Amino acid sequence: MPSPLTMLYYLVHPNELRSIIQWKTWHNPVHERDESKEGPALKRCFHFLDLTSRSFSAVIKELHPELLVPVCLFYLVLRGLDTIEDDMTISLQTKEPILRDFDNILERDGWTFTENGPNEKDRQLLVEFNVVIEEFKKVKPAYRDIIKDITKKMGNGMADYCNNAEHNVNGVNTIADYELYCHYVAGLVGEGLTRLFVEGKVANPALLNRPELMESMGQFLQQVNIIRDIKEDMVDKRRFWPKEVWTKYVTNFEDLSKPENKEVALQASSEMILLALRRADDCLYYLAGIKEQSVFNFCAIPQTMAIATLDLCFQNPVLFQRNIKIKKGDACQLMIESTQNLQLVCDIFRKYARKIHQKNNPHDPNFLNISIACGKIEQFIETIFPSQKKPVNMASPLSVAQAEKERKEAQEAKWDIIYMVSAVMLTIFFITGSMLFVAWLAGARFDIAFSEFRQQFGELMSLSDKPDARDPSENMVINHSEL
C-alpha cells in the first residue's frame, strides 16, 4: 500500500500516475520466460538476477529465448567480479589473483567465495556461485567464449586499478583515465553484449566494425551514473570525477558540495555532462543496428533513462546535496516510449537535448560546446529521420539569359492567350451578327421580342416598369394583341 504522501503526490501529478498505470497495464513482454523448463540451478540464477539488479533484471528477463540465459549469466559473472573488486575488506593479495583468473574460475565446478565482508550486499551470489558455473557449462560454446573473453579483459583491468596506489588514494586523474576506467567497467560490457547479439543474429554484424559505437553505449551509461552518484561517492570517499576536470573549479574535491561553491560546482558538472553528451549520437547510431524488439528494448531503455538523468543533473545544484533520480512516472513514460521503435527513441533524445540546451547558462565555460553537442544530436537524428523533404526541382533559371528567356516566354504565352480569346470572341460576334441580319431580312420583329423579354425578365425579378403590371386583364390584352 503506498504511503499517504505518495498518494497525495500522484493526486497533484496525475500525468505521472497515468504513465505508471499505462506501463503496468499495457506493457506486454516481447518474450516471456518459461519457468517450467528451468532447472533449480537456473531458477536460483534468476533469483540472484532479481536480487542484484533492479534496473536490468526486468529487461533481461524479457529477452529473446536464444539470449536470455547467456545475458543473464553474463550479468551475474560481471556482478560477481564487481563484488570482489568493490570489497575493501579483502586484501589485495587475495583479490588480485581472483580478478585476473576469473575467466578460468568460470569453468571450475563448485567454486564459491565466502570471504566477502558481511556488509557487501551481493555477497550471497558469490557464496552460491556454483549455480552460475553449473549453468554456464550448458551455454553454447560460442557464447561461452565471448563471456570468458570479456571477463578476462575486465578482471585484468580491475586488477590494474586495484594495484594502482595513486588511483586508490586520489581517484581518477585525467579525462583519459576516466574514460579508460569507464571502458573497463562499461565499454567492455557493450562489446560483450554486441558480440552476443551478433552471434545470436539479432544485431547487424556491421556493429562489430564500428567499435566506437558499442564503446559509447557503455561510456554513456557509466558516465551518467558517475555524474549522478557524485554525492554518494563523496560520502563513501570515492572519486570518479577526473581530477583534470574538477581542479579547474575547486581545490579540494569535497569543496564541490560547499554552498559557497555552488556556481563553480555547476560549471564542473556541466563539463562532466558535456563529456557524456558527446556520446549520445553514437548511441542512437548503435540502436539503429539492432534487429530484434526485445534486444532493442533492452538496449534502449537504459539509454533514454540516461539522457533523462543528464537533463535532471544539468544546472541542478541539488546534485551535490543529495541523491537525485528521475521520477517513477517519468521513468514509466520513458519505458513506454523506449519499447517501440527507433524513431520514438530519437524523439526522446531530441526532447531532452532541447531541455538541456534551454537551461544552458551563457556564462558557463562549457556553454557553447554544450549547445553544439545538443545540435549534433539533433543533426544526427535528421540524417536518419529527415523532418524535411528535399524540395522537388523547382526549375529555377540557371543564368541571366535563361531567366530573360523564361520571362520572354511567359510574356509570349500571355499574349498568345489574349490573341486566342480575342479570335474566339470575334468569331462568335460575327456569326451572331450574321444570323441576326439574316433573321431581320426575313422579317423578324426584334422590337416585340425585346419588349416581351423586358416584361418577362421584369416578372422574373418581380419588378415591372408599370405598377399595375400584375393586373391579369392587362396581361390578357397584350396576349390578345399578340394573337
Add this chain to the structure above:
Amino acid sequence: MSNEGKIAIPSLGKVVVVGGCGFLGHHIVNRIFKRHPDTKVAVVDLRTNTNRSSNPNASYHDTDITDPNAVMKVFGQFRPDVVIHTVAALPFAKPAMHDKVTIEGTNILLRAAQEVGVKAFVYTSSASVILDGKTELVNGDETWPLVTGKKQPEYYTTTKAYAEVAVLEANRSPSYPNFLTCAIRPAGIIGEGDVQTLPKMVTACRKGQHKFQVGDNNNLFDFTYVENVAHGHLLAAQALLHTHKILPTIPLDTERVDGEAFFITNGQPVYFWDFARAVWHETGDRMPLSSVWHLSHEFAMAIGTILVWAFWLLGRTPNLTPAQVRYSTMTKYHSIDKAKKRLGYAPVVDLGEGIKRGVKYILDQEVAESEKKGQ
C-alpha cells in the same frame, strides 16, 4: 584550438586570389602562406591598399575584373595554375551592379583563365543559393535545387547562383577540356574583419537588445569561422590540381571534385540565440539567462511590421524588422558530408575559438579608434 597536423604540404604553384584584399580573400592569402609557404600569390582586387600580406611571395594588382583587358594583362603576365575567385557585388547593391560584377566579372575571369591555361578555378559561392526565404533549411545538402529568379528574394543570391552555374559549366568544356572548376558554398562567415554578423551582434548588445529573445530558440543555425572557409578553398584547389594530373581520366562519381559544389561550414550547427549569447559573453555581457524577455515569433513579427511602417514615415530603419525576426527564428543548417568525403575537409578552428577571435578583433579596433580620437 587548431587541430592540424604538421605535415609538409606541397606548393599550389602560382595562385591568383581575386578579391584577395577582402574579408574572406585576405584570409585565403594568409592561409596559403601558412599551409603552402612556397606558393606564389597574385592578389587581384579593385583597390589593394588594405589587408595586405607582407610575404615576399605576394604581389598586388589593382584591377577591375569587369575590364577584360586588365584581367588578361595580369593573368597573361603571372600565368597562374590556380584561380580562387571570391568577388561579388555587395549584397545591397543595385541589380545592374550584381549583373556587372558577379555575373559578367565571373565570365571575364573564366575566359581569361581558360585562355592562359589555368588548371584549377575555385569559385566562392554562397550557402544561400538553395534557400528561398520561406522554407527552412534542415540539414540540406548539395542535391537540393538552386533557387533563383522569382523564387529567390535576394538578387545578390540569384546572381551568385548564376555565376556558380557558369563556373561549373566551364569545367571540362569541349573547347577547354583541361580547365577544372568547382564551387565552395560557405554559410554565415565570421571572423576577424567580418562586417556582417559579429559587428551587428555586438552593436545589438550595446543597444540592450540582448535582453530579448524572439522565438523558442530551438532553431539550429550554421556559422563558419573564416579560416575554415579558406581551408575549404585550398583543399578544393589541391583536389582539382590532383585531378588535373590524371587528366583526361574522370574520377568516380563518389570522389569527384571538378564540376561540383560543396557546402563548407564549421560542422557545428548551434541554436541561433545560443550563438548570439556566446558572442555577447565575449563582448563582456554577464546578464543572467533568467533576465531574458521571450517574445513569440508572431508577436515580434507584428511589432516589427508596425515599426517598419512607422519608421518609414520618419525615413529611418527600426531596431526590429520582420527580416531580422525571420533570420533569428529560422532553422538553417547544412550537411557537410560531401566536403568531408571528397575534399577531406574538417574544420581547423572550432566555433568557440572563432567567436573569441572575431569579437576580440572588434574590441581591439574600438580601442585603437578611441586612442586615435584621444590623440
